[in-house]
Amino acid sequence: xxxxxxxxxxxxxxxxxxxxxxxxxxxxxxxxxxxxxxxxxxxxxxxxxxxxxxxxxxxxxxxxxxxxxxxxxxxxxxxxxxxxxxxxxxxxxxxxxxxxxxxxxxxxxxxxxxxxxxxxxxxxxxxxxxxxxxxxxxxxxxxxxxxxxxxxxxxxxxxxxxxxxxxxxxxxxxxxxxxxxxxxxxxxxxxxxxxxxxxxxxxxxxxxxxxxxxxxxxxxxxxxxxxxxxxxxxxxxxxxxxxxxxxxxxxxxxxxxxxxxxxxxxxxxxxxxxxxxxxxxxxxxxxxxxxxxxxxxxxxxxxxxxxxxxxxxxxxxxxxxxxxxxxxxxxxxxxxxxxxxxxxxxxxxxxxxxxxxxxxxxxxxxxxxxxxxxxxxxxxxxxxxxxxxxxxxxxxxxxxxxxxxxxxxxxxxxxxxxxxxxxxxxxxxxxxxxxxxxxxxxxxxxxxxxxxxxxxxxxxxxxxxxxxxxxxxxxxxxxxxxxxxxxxxxxxxxxxxxxxxxxxxxxxxxxxxxxxxxxxxxxxxxxxxxxxxxxxxxxxxxxxxxxxxxxxxxxxxxxxxxxxxxxxx
Amino acid sequence: xxxxxxxxxxxxxxxxxxxxxxxxxxxxxxxxxxxxxxxxxxxxxxxxxxxxxxxxxxxxxxxxxxxxxxxxxxxxxxxxxxxxxxxxxxxxxxxxxxxxxxxxxxxxxxxxxxxxxxxxxxxxxxxxxxxxxxxxxxxxxxxxxxxxxxxxxxxxxxxxxxxxxxxxxxxxxxxxxxxxxxxxxxxxxxxxxxxxxxxxxxxxxxxxxxxxxxxxxxxxxxxxxxxxxxxxxxxxxxxxxxxxxxxx
Numbered sequence: 001x002x003x004x005x006x007x008x009x010x011x012x013x014x015x016x017x018x019x020x021x022x023x024x025x026x027x028x029x030x031x032x033x034x035x036x037x038x039x040x041x042x043x044x045x046x047x048x049x050x051x052x053x054x055x056x057x058x059x060x061x062x063x064x065x066x067x068x069x070x071x072x073x074x075x076x077x078x079x080x081x082x083x084x085x086x087x088x089x090x091x092x093x094x095x096x097x098x099x100x101x102x103x104x105x106x107x108x109x110x111x112x113x114x115x116x117x118x119x120x121x122x123x124x125x126x127x128x129x130x131x132x133x134x135x136x137x138x139x140x141x142x143x144x145x146x147x148x149x150x151x152x153x154x155x156x157x158x159x160x161x162x163x164x165x166x167x168x169x170x171x172x173x174x175x176x177x178x179x180x181x182x183x184x185x186x187x188x189x190x191x192x193x194x195x196x197x198x199x200x201x202x203x204x205x206x207x208x209x210x211x212x213x214x215x216x217x218x219x220x221x222x223x224x225x226x227x228x229x230x231x232x233x234x235x236x237x238x239x240x241x242x243x244x245x246x247x248x249x250x251x252x253x254x255x256x257x258x259x260x261x262x263x264x265x266x267x268x269x270x271x272x273x274x275x276x277x278x279x280x281x282x283x284x285x286x287x288x289x290x291x292x293x294x295x296x297x298x299x300x301x302x303x304x305x306x307x308x309x310x311x312x313x314x315x316x317x318x319x320x321x322x323x324x325x326x327x328x329x330x331x332x333x334x335x336x337x338x339x340x341x342x343x344x345x346x347x348x349x350x351x352x353x354x355x356x357x358x359x360x361x362x363x364x365x366x367x368x369x370x371x372x373x374x375x376x377x378x379x380x381x382x383x384x385x386x387x388x389x390x391x392x393x394x395x396x397x398x399x400x401x402x403x404x405x406x407x408x409x410x411x412x413x414x415x416x417x418x419x420x421x422x423x424x425x426x427x428x429x430x431x432x433x434x435x436x437x438x439x440x441x442x443x444x445x446x447x448x449x450x451x452x453x454x455x456x457x458x459x460x461x462x463x464x465x466x467x468x469x470x471x472x473x474x475x476x477x478x479x480x481x482x483x484x485x486x487x488x489x490x491x492x493x494x495x496x497x498x499x500x501x502x503x504x505x506x507x508x509x510x511x512x513x514x515x516x517x518x519x520x521x522x523x524x525x526x527x528x529x530x531x532x533x534x535x536x537x538x539x540x541x542x543x544x545x546x547x548x549x550x551x552x553x554x555x556x557x558x559x560x561x562x563x564x565x566x567x568x569x
Numbered sequence: 570x571x572x573x574x575x576x577x578x579x580x581x582x583x584x585x586x587x588x589x590x591x592x593x594x595x596x597x598x599x600x601x602x603x604x605x606x607x608x609x610x611x612x613x614x615x616x617x618x619x620x621x622x623x624x625x626x627x628x629x630x631x632x633x634x635x636x637x638x639x640x641x642x643x644x645x646x647x648x649x650x651x652x653x654x655x656x657x658x659x660x661x662x663x664x665x666x667x668x669x670x671x672x673x674x675x676x677x678x679x680x681x682x683x684x685x686x687x688x689x690x691x692x693x694x695x696x697x698x699x700x701x702x703x704x705x706x707x708x709x710x711x712x713x714x715x716x717x718x719x720x721x722x723x724x725x726x727x728x729x730x731x732x733x734x735x736x737x738x739x740x741x742x743x744x745x746x747x748x749x750x751x752x753x754x755x756x757x758x759x760x761x762x763x764x765x766x767x768x769x770x771x772x773x774x775x776x777x778x779x780x781x782x783x784x785x786x787x788x789x790x791x792x793x794x795x796x797x798x799x800x801x802x803x804x805x806x807x808x809x810x811x812x813x814x815x816x817x
Contacts, residue, residue: 039623039625039631039633040676040680040721042631042632042720042721043623043625043626043631043632043633044631045625045626045631047626047630047631047632047720048626048628048630048631057701092698092699093698095698095699095700095701095702096698098698098702098703099690099695099696099698099702099703099755100689100690101689101690101750101753101755101756103710103713103714103717103753104702104705105710106705106706106707106710108706108707109704110704110705110706111701111702111704112702131630131718134630134720135717138717138721142683142688142689142746143689143690145683145684145687145688145689146687146689154680177669206625206626206627206631207624207625207626207627208625239602240602240627240628242627242628243628320630323629324628324629327629327647328602328628439614439618440618441613441614441615441618442614445614483618484617484618484619485618485619485621487583487585487586487619487670488585489583489584489585489669489670490621490669490670490673491621492613492621492622493613493618493619
């Protein structure tokens, strides 16, 4: 089997992965870094982020304010030491991105413009019209090209981590173009593959968001933390799930029910449209359930009204919203409201790490949405995630580089060679050879519908148990799944089958973690336990892989200066 | 919602089986709001799991899903089936690229060109980020803003007749990106970048056909970038003739 060797292997080429790569070579210019991505890096889902990135850059703002907003937004489940580290690093990372060429929107004095965002008490969200994710990703990617020691493996799909005596030593990956399984050895591995939104039927996430890195770490023995904490964003287009940015509300947009009423006055009177996402998504569902939504071909919805903002503001500040509304709905948001409903957007939970991205397994790091540091707790504030990718991507890159400097390179002998051969057999002799069985696509659809129906905004014991049972069954059914495409070259159906295998492992941890959290906190809302219960549940759930269902235990939340209090807006 | 049925004719080419490409036809039921990408996804999920194409964001920003639709380079996620009502829709891989499989083309040539134009900010001296941002006025931003909107979807290369004839041509997107950095007030790398753009059978090969600007899904005008680079290049060449040290 062909094998390659580097100091650090980064899985994923989005914001966190690229930032980690650059941080590693800036710390140690001789560091040999591989970025392995299943898509060309500029296709990574970072590209779809719209509204902005939060950082304290103004005289009227403070680290304490940003930290408190984030912690309150998290419903006090964030680790406060991580949040304090995050807010202090955020400005430096933002300015660094600007120095690398990110085309931020500008104030008249030439400074980066900032806008209001949900749950943030002052304007601190830096933006580039409503395409910050696109610009951030292309800036990082293009900047990464100047470092000769960053080697890219574009369109390589990582299938497993190679582990020797609890130390990570590399990955196996399919080179899509040839269809061969190849080993890429590294002293350290950084997982930066993003979230797993495609587990759900209705999501803002792109096709590639299949939880690969979560499953890689989980299977290698690292726990998945706070997986019940799934963010539902309040403004998705009802037919496609395409995201309409929170910046639309940051710039003054209103949410209206069918009576034309700004219904948020009943839910978040102090913040209205700038309330946090968990509360707004539930408020929309409450209105719809009370019969005050609009009926549409894709279920009920509410309206996002921007008509009072005027054409100039929409053109200048929200051109992508305008483009999306015109293209996909045929409406001009300056003259007609945009129909929206809530849907899956982001995973607060993920691979357990400390604030340097370290997972607890020697050599293994994670950063970005795939990781759970945790700074987002039970609900992430909009515009914190891109900054999170930069701050913790850089931290993980530096930590991995420091580790790699003092380690010897793994050699391509046993046990990793044996593990790689087993992996090759699993994929090409078993999975690809199955001649009869169920289509991968039908199992995937069932998983998505199941998660949508029973692990959504409102949760309840019996439905969560149902989800646990069905996801377990789907795992068994996938073992007899069939890949119709038998080619080796660029086999997207084979990759989809491996992605589904990842997704089912990750999906299972969500209802199991949710089932045991007998309280409502942030995005996790139990209709049978409607109150937050700090006495019993001010703690992180940790899902561990076993041969059967996931085993859930708990770890404490770090509280530094902000005592949990009632979360009222 | 009412449903129509679209007839989709897709290029198939699987190098392990097929000596040359051929068309395969599929019938796809569709609603008014479905795009060509939805049809491809329907085929892959329900009819033929081996159909191969790239996609991800389905909202016109990741740049993965370009194809020639009825001969025109387009994003499949931004082309509505109802626009082709009553006729067969032909979907082929983007022209001017080697085909890897079905609709998946080889874009390594562009990836190499991208590195060559040095698409990063070049400064004589860096200021530490702790000291804050490099100031930039809205007018300075405006000078390069549209050229920073390229999503690398490759539609402009599929549309460019010059690239079709000579693959050494730097091409629309790479030239637009070079110009994006040349015009950025924070960048001081013009002297490095100009010779690259000019020596790489670059802008002078372009005959200003303008197809690149027509097909761009993001409103970038690569032809304008090429024209402007020519003008700036001519001025620079003149300066270096008159003032051999580069005219500073």
